Amino acid sequence: MTSAPGQLPYTLPPELLIDTDVARRLIGEFIRGHLRQTGFERVVLGLSGGVDSALVAYLVAEAIGAGKLLCVLLPYRTSAAESAADAQEVVQLVGCPSRTIEITAIVDGYFETALGGESAAGQPDRGRVGNFAARARMAVLYDQSVTWRGLVAGTGNKTEALLGYTTIYGDNASAFNPIGDLYKSQVRQLAADMGVPAAILRKAPSADLWPGQTDEGELGLSYAEMDRLLYWMVDRRRTDGQLVEMGFAQALISRVQHLAAASEYKRQTPPVAKLTTRTPGVDYLYPRRRPV
Amino acid sequence: MTRIHVGLAQIAPRLGAVGENLGEHRRLIDEARAKGIDLLVFPELGLTGYLLQDLNSEVAMRRDDQRLVELARVAGEMSVVVGFVEESDEHQLFIAAALLEGGSISHVYRKAYLPNYGLFDERRFFGAGSVLRAVDSRLGARVGLCICEDFWHLPVPYLLALDGAQLLINISSSPGRDIARAVEDQLGTAQSWRTLMRAYAQLTTSFVIFVNRVGVEEAVTFWGGSQVISPAGDVLCAAPLLESGLFEVEIDLDDVRRERVALPLLRDERPDFVLRQLERLVREQAGNETADEQ
Numbered sequence: 346m347t348s349a350p351g352q353l354p355y356t357l358p359p360e361l362l363i364d365t366d367v368a369r370r371l372i373g374e375f376i377r378g379h380l381r382q383t384g385f386e387r388v389v390l391g392l393s394g395g396v397d398s399a400l401v402a403y404l405v406a407e408a409i410g411a412g413k414l415l416c417v418l419l420p421y422r423t424s425a426a427e428s429a430a431d432a433q434e435v436v437q438l439v440g441c442p443s444r445t446i447e448i449t450a451i452v453d454g455y456f457e458t459a460l461g462g463e464s465a466a467g468q469p470d471r472g473r474v475g476n477f478a479a480r481a482r483m484a485v486l487y488d489q490s491v492t493w494r495g496l497v498a499g500t501g502n503k504t505e506a507l508l509g510y511t512t513i514y515g516d517n518a519s520a521f522n523p524i525g526d527l528y529k530s531q532v533r534q535l536a537a538d539m540g541v542p543a544a545i546l547r548k549a550p551s552a553d554l555w556p557g558q559t560d561e562g563e564l565g566l567s568y569a570e571m572d573r574l575l576y577w578m579v580d581r582r583r584t585d586g587q588l589v590e591m592g593f594a595q596a597l598i599s600r601v602q603h604l605a606a607a608s609e610y611k612r613q614t615p616p617v618a619k620l621t622t623r624t625p626g627v628d629y630l631y632p633r634r635r636p637v
Numbered sequence: 638m639t640r641i642h643v644g645l646a647q648i649a650p651r652l653g654a655v656g657e658n659l660g661e662h663r664r665l666i667d668e669a670r671a672k673g674i675d676l677l678v679f680p681e682l683g684l685t686g687y688l689l690q691d692l693n694s695e696v697a698m699r700r701d702d703q704r705l706v707e708l709a710r711v712a713g714e715m716s717v718v719v720g721f722v723e724e725s726d727e728h729q730l731f732i733a734a735a736l737l738e739g740g741s742i743s744h745v746y747r748k749a750y751l752p753n754y755g756l757f758d759e760r761r762f763f764g765a766g767s768v769l770r771a772v773d774s775r776l777g778a779r780v781g782l783c784i785c786e787d788f789w790h791l792p793v794p795y796l797l798a799l800d801g802a803q804l805l806i807n808i809s810s811s812p813g814r815d816i817a818r819a820v821e822d823q824l825g826t827a828q829s830w831r832t833l834m835r836a837y838a839q840l841t842t843s844f845v846i847f848v849n850r851v852g853v854e855e856a857v858t859f860w861g862g863s864q865v866i867s868p869a870g871d872v873l874c875a876a877p878l879l880e881s882g883l884f885e886v887e888i889d890l891d892d893v894r895r896e897r898v899a900l901p902l903l904r905d906e907r908p909d910f911v912l913r914q915l916e917r918l919v920r921e922q923a924g925n926e927t928a929d930e931q
Contacts, residue, residue: 362818367878371813371824371858374879378853382652630690632855635653 356569361530361576365538368531369407372523376408379521380496382634387495391482391516392416392435392443393553394428396545397524398500399435400536404523405498407539411441415493418445419482421452424553431545438542446489448481455481475554479515487518496520504529504568507575508601509608510552510560517611528572564604566597574601639891641776644674645863645884647876649852652686655696659684659704662719663711665883672885676716676776680808680850680863681748681785682732684721687810688854693762697724700735700745709737716776718848720784720808722763723747729764734782734808736772744772748784749793756812756857759786769793771800778803778890781843785809788833798841799908803893805837809849813860813879823878827862831872839870842896842903844888851881868896 499519723733747766781797815825822828874886
């Protein structure tokens with residue numbers, strides 16, 4: 346089922362429109378190819394109720410069959426109830442196995458232990474809790490991947506990766522990521538094309554780390570704006586002056602450039618001190634999987 | 638023989654698994670023989686996989702490697718083009734293509750243009766070949782072998798055609814990218830390749846035979862879409878995107894004659910003129926003299 350972009354309740358910048366048929370085929374090949382190389386047959390992912398993880402669930406199910414996908418719902422006590430309901434609807438529509446694992450005890454247990462008496466002085470700040478929750482989800486998913494005997498699929502998109510709007514070793518950790526080269530607008534376009542429920546497409550994107558949080562609210566920018574700017578800046582290599590001529594505000598350009606530059610480390614593996622003649626990641630370079 | 642039955646082996650090699658890839662080559666050679674194929678073409682690095690990095694030396698073969706010799710023996714009377722990593726006497730590593738004919742290795746070509754930009758890092762791991770020549774084949778046609786990026790450099794089809802090639806064979810490991818809706822031909826990469834291959838066929842009045850691999854390595858998915866294009870620029874065979882398989886087409890060498898009689902572009906080429914301009918450009922750009930100073 347295909348929805349025309351015009352019917353969607355948000356803007357899809359025309360220069361970002363993709364050929365969704367080709368995207369589905371390439372991503373399907375990528376998913377199957379990656380599993381073949383690694384010797385796995387199954388995939389596990391964290392399903393939040395948002396459009397990114399919903400899309401990855403659809404793509405994985407299309408590529409390898411819903412029976413080989415495990416969706417894990419990982420709510421925290423402050424997570425919106427509608428997130429769980431939307432995630433359940435995706436599970437139903439995709440027809441894959443699922444389970445729900447609350448991370449409240451893990452997260453609150455940690456802060457109780459770590460803060461001890463200090464906690465009387467006040468709650469840990471919500472950013473800390475949010476990041477810890479993201480890493481707790483990652484830890485649970487990697488543990489579930491053992492019993493499920495599957496790879497953890499990443500569900501982060503290109504917009505949040507470039508802006509550093511991710512938790513390092515949290516939501517940005519995965520074995521492979523089928524949608525990490527798609528901007529949010531392109532995720533929406535592909536999700537609409539694959540039949541992801543309208544309610545999920547319509548709601549404001551949120552990391553759901555605390556009540557009322559929205560990505561666009563926190564970043565102070567709309568995805569349509571950010572995506573267009575990132576596309577012309579990153580993919581089409583336009584200079585500041587050229588971007589201003591195109592109508593982008595200098596303040597927006599500077600802010601996006603700052604976010605991208607300040608988060609470079611989140612997109613790379615950590616440096617290893619070079620001491621010997623051959624160092625992993627520096628001059629010992631192999632593909633991730635090779636014949637053993 | 639004026640008609641040649643061509644087979645395009647659009648395969649997905651396993652990275653670093655030479656034994657497994659040799660087995661797949663043998664299987665397809667057998668299948669091609671059963672179908673009466675005269676010329677069977679495999680993709681770039683079909684025996685090794687593409688993103689080798691430091692596996693390059695581990696999968697390298699001398700050109701008299703017993704495994705290649707045996708593959709040539711299996712090919713027998715069929716002409717077969719295979720892609721591998723060649724280790725020279727000096728232990729330099731090259732991305733290479735071998736023409737197997739009459740049960741032996743009749744020609745080895747080393748990739749001359751190694752891409753080192755964007756997602757490519759070939760010059761770190763390989764040396765660049767320095768000889769480009771067309772060779773006679775048992776097919777009754779002269780053949781010009783080249784590899785992937787070579788076709789993004791105008792001198793390659795030009796020199797091969799001047800050297801008498803009637804079949805320009807390009808073997809590739811081209812990663813698919815650019816899924817913009819504005820692209821007319823599915824993938825940006827495919828559209829660019831198809832445009833330039835058609836131009837080469839027409840400008841050199843030669844057949845273009847393009848075999849691109851499929852499959853996934855690391856982040857990239859190779860797009861396939863192998864093609865055979867006539868000297869008039871007609872697409873005679875277009876393998877599907879992303880799917881592996883053995884695709885076949887029969888070509889008629891008389892098409893080369895007909896096209897070249899009707900459109901004698903090669904006759905009117907002026908290599909002496911080109912050479913003089915090249916000599917001047919090389920001299921000027923070496924910094925010895927400039928046009929202004931003359």
